[in-house]
Amino acid sequence: MTQVVVGQILNGIILGSxxxxxxxxxxMTFGITGIVNFALGQFMMIGAYATWYFTDLAMLPFPxxxxxxxxxxxxxxxxxxxxxxxxxxxxxxxxxxVSIGLISVMESGALLLFTTTxxxxxxxxxxxxxxxxxxxxxxxxxxxxxxxAVIGLTWLGLSRAWLGRATRxxxxxxxxxxxxxxxxxxxxxxxxxxxCALAGFGGALYASLFSLxxxxxxxxxxxxxxxxxxxxxxxxxxxxxxGVILGVTESVGSLYLPSAFRDAYGLVFLVAILLxxxxxxxxxxx
Amino acid sequence: MKSSFKGxxxxxxxxxxxxxxxSAQTATVKLGQIEAQTGPNAIYGYMSSQGVPIAVDExxxxxxxxxxxxxxxxxxxxxxxxxxxxxxxxxxxxLLEQDKVKFVFGPFLSNVFVTIYPYAKQFNGxxxxxxxxxxxxxxxxxxxxxxVIRTWNWDAGxxxxxxxxxxxxxxxxxPKKVAMLFQNDSGGKVLGDTYExxxxxxxxxxxxxxxxxxxxxxxxxxxxxxxxxxDYLFPGYSDAALYDIVRQSIEGNYSKKFFLVxxxxxxxxxxxxxxxxxxVYVPKDFxxxxxxxxxxxxxxxxxxxxxxxxxxxxxxxxxxxxxYDHVYMLIAAMxxxxxxxxxxKIRTTLLSMTYEGMWKISFDDHxxxxxxxxxxxxxxxxxxxxxxxxx
Numbered sequence: 253m254t255q256v257v258v259g260q261i262l263n264g265i266i267l268g269s270x271x272x273x274x275x276x277x278x279x280m281t282f283g284i285t286g287i288v289n290f291a292l293g294q295f296m297m298i299g300a301y302a303t304w305y306f307t308d309l310a311m312l313p314f315p316x317x318x319x320x321x322x323x324x325x326x327x328x329x330x331x332x333x334x335x336x337x338x339x340x341x342x343x344x345x346x347x348x349x350v351s352i353g354l355i356s357v358m359e360s361g362a363l364l365l366f367t368t369t370x371x372x373x374x375x376x377x378x379x380x381x382x383x384x385x386x387x388x389x390x391x392x393x394x395x396x397x398x399x400x401a402v403i404g405l406t407w408l409g410l411s412r413a414w415l416g417r418a419t420r421x422x423x424x425x426x427x428x429x430x431x432x433x434x435x436x437x438x439x440x441x442x443x444x445x446x447x448c449a450l451a452g453f454g455g456a457l458y459a460s461l462f463s464l465x466x467x468x469x470x471x472x473x474x475x476x477x478x479x480x481x482x483x484x485x486x487x488x489x490x491x492x493x494x495g496v497i498l499g500v501t502e503s504v505g506s507l508y509l510p511s512a513f514r515d516a517y518g519l520v521f522l523v524a525i526l527l528x529x530x531x532x533x534x535x536x537x538x
Numbered sequence: 539m540k541s542s543f544k545g546x547x548x549x550x551x552x553x554x555x556x557x558x559x560x561s562a563q564t565a566t567v568k569l570g571q572i573e574a575q576t577g578p579n580a581i582y583g584y585m586s587s588q589g590v591p592i593a594v595d596e597x598x599x600x601x602x603x604x605x606x607x608x609x610x611x612x613x614x615x616x617x618x619x620x621x622x623x624x625x626x627x628x629x630x631x632x633l634l635e636q637d638k639v640k641f642v643f644g645p646f647l648s649n650v651f652v653t654i655y656p657y658a659k660q661f662n663g664x665x666x667x668x669x670x671x672x673x674x675x676x677x678x679x680x681x682x683x684x685x686v687i688r689t690w691n692w693d694a695g696x697x698x699x700x701x702x703x704x705x706x707x708x709x710x711x712x713p714k715k716v717a718m719l720f721q722n723d724s725g726g727k728v729l730g731d732t733y734e735x736x737x738x739x740x741x742x743x744x745x746x747x748x749x750x751x752x753x754x755x756x757x758x759x760x761x762x763x764x765x766x767x768x769d770y771l772f773p774g775y776s777d778a779a780l781y782d783i784v785r786q787s788i789e790g791n792y793s794k795k796f797f798l799v800x801x802x803x804x805x806x807x808x809x810x811x812x813x814x815x816x817x818v819y820v821p822k823d824f825x826x827x828x829x830x831x832x833x834x835x836x837x838x839x840x841x842x843x844x845x846x847x848x849x850x851x852x853x854x855x856x857x858x859x860x861x862y863d864h865v866y867m868l869i870a871a872m873x874x875x876x877x878x879x880x881x882x883k884i885r886t887t888l889l890s891m892t893y894e895g896m897w898k899i900s901f902d903d904h905x906x907x908x909x910x911x912x913x914x915x916x917x918x919x920x921x922x923x924x925x926x927x928x929x
Contacts (some may be wrong), residue, residue, distance in 0.1 A: 511749050
């Protein structure tokens with residue numbers, strides 16, 4: 253049984269990194285534009301379907317398909333920002349309403365294009381790695397490494413590069429950042445587009461692991477928001493940690509408790525944490 | 539003067555046209571359909587909602603159908619419930635009260651049927667509902683529920699397809715332990731309750747686990763099941779979950795032998811190189827049937843022409859096709875009963891007749907459909923054996 257538990261902890265970490273990349277998008281968008289973009293799940297769906305399309309139908313190599321899918325999600329994010337989100341900056345309610353409306357539009361579009369019949373991408377990396385009774389599919393491990401690398405690079409970029417520092421400065425004090433010459437409008441658009449690209453990247457890796465349906469984004473945006481709140485909104489590496497904690501809680505919880513209520517285990521854990529740390533695990537308590 | 543003459547002439551033309559319009563309206567039979575064409579559990583509804591429009595189109599293009607001296611055309615009002623029971627209740631209300639529809643196809647989802655049931659029951663005797671949902675079994679054939687006919691083989695009982703499936707499994711694989719993994723909802727619970735006694739009666743030990751709707755990562759529950767060391771994994775019930783269960787079970791080395799009574803051959807074919815056994819119930823193996831059965835060939839061609847896309851052999855054309863047959867079966871019942879309005883007469887005729895379309899369809903004493911089906915047995919590499927069963 254110990255090996256089964258260890259196996260599920262590892263599985264939870266891997267799955268949690270997928271929640272983490274969405275959480276990263278949520279936390280960045282909220283910090284810079286003041287809106288919670290619930291439609292990020294749908295940008296993930298765009299990335300997933302695009303990867304499936306480019307790999308299985310256009311017969312492109314998987315890495316090329318991922319790059320194209322991320323680019324497509326970014327372009328879709330740019331269009332959404334210029335057509336919709338730029339009118340809702342720093343207005344939580346309007347931003348929320350627009351993103352919810354966008355969910356319907358994007359999901360209906362996907363239904364029209366791909367129907368509800370699940371799409372199952374051809375296996376990219378077959379086989380598993382086994383250690384005793386622990387078996388981990390290779391693709392899951394590769395996806396985890398890629399996700400951690402992208403989240404890590406994002407964190408590095410935001411903490412080391414000028415643009416990253418400008419972004420953080422804007423998040424802390426918009427007026428002061430503007431006075432220091434930070435191009436705020438461009439920055440806000442850039443963050444929305446980048447978070448959509450991140451979601452698209454998450455979707456591309458999702459497509460290599462799970463079957464696709466137009467409604468796939470709904471579940472993952474909820475997990476992403478949960479992970480962001482669990483970590484404390486605004487904390488970039490915390491987003492990954494929040495996702496991982498959520499993933500492990502769900503995976504291990506399902507082993508000992510009925511699997512039928514899997515989503516509830518993460519939520520109960522979230523509520524328990526918020527009772528003691530209202531700003532999240534890594535958020536500032538002030 | 540000239541303009542007033544034109545006005546009289548136009549009025550006269552309109553007056554002449556109105557009776558014709560009125561008689562054209564009376565020569566239409568409205569068919570309603572409430573199915574989940576979209577949403578996470580839409581696989582059955584989506585597929586079944588494709589069969590009916592093809593049949594309606596064919597009938598209308600052929601000039602309609604005759605009952606007595608009148609020729610009728612069909613009008614289909616197909617609504618998408620999205621699997622939402624509340625939405626379905628509103629849609630059924632619209633169909634019955636506004637559109638005055640007397641024949642409703644669907645639903646295939648149990649949770650939808652259970653919710654619309656109290657409302658639908660108020661119209662008992664005034665309309666006919668032809669639904670495939672698993673839980674319709676509990677209601678059909680009961681006094682006061684004459685409005686509903688279940689359009690699917692029931693799993694248990696002497697003619698139950700599930701019994702035949704388990705017999706096949708016992709005969710070919712002699713399993714000692716079977717683990718069941720179903721979605722935690724009405725349909726999943728009924729499956730668990732139905733199949734536990736069927737396996738027990740054959741001396742097979744079972745374990746049942748339920749998963750949350752929308753689950754994508756099945757590793758934890760599969761790991762839990764693997765501790766039971768089942769000979770076969772029996773997952774259900776829609777392809778949206780089955781694709782992931784089958785793949786993750788094989789990749790995680792949890793189980794490579796599968797037994798299914800809901801779902802399609804798709805998940806097995808997709809993972810054909812990794813699996814050892816994949817035994818699945820399909821109402822018809824279309825790939826084989828279209829070579830031998832002209833009616834099936836006609837349907838496949840009609841599907842391709844109507845939707846301008848390939849026929850989804852690996853999915854559940856099962857449902858779409860059975861609903862296609864149901865339109866013709868209903869017309870045959872109307873013609874035999876000599877009416878398109880007397881619902882009770884049409885119902886009695888329908889239940890007493892045998893319709894030979896793509897399937898040979900009849901009904902048991904419980905008002906549930908009985909029809910022939912196939913057991914598809916996939917082995918490693920996708921080698922396929924098909925066994926035809928006449929219940």
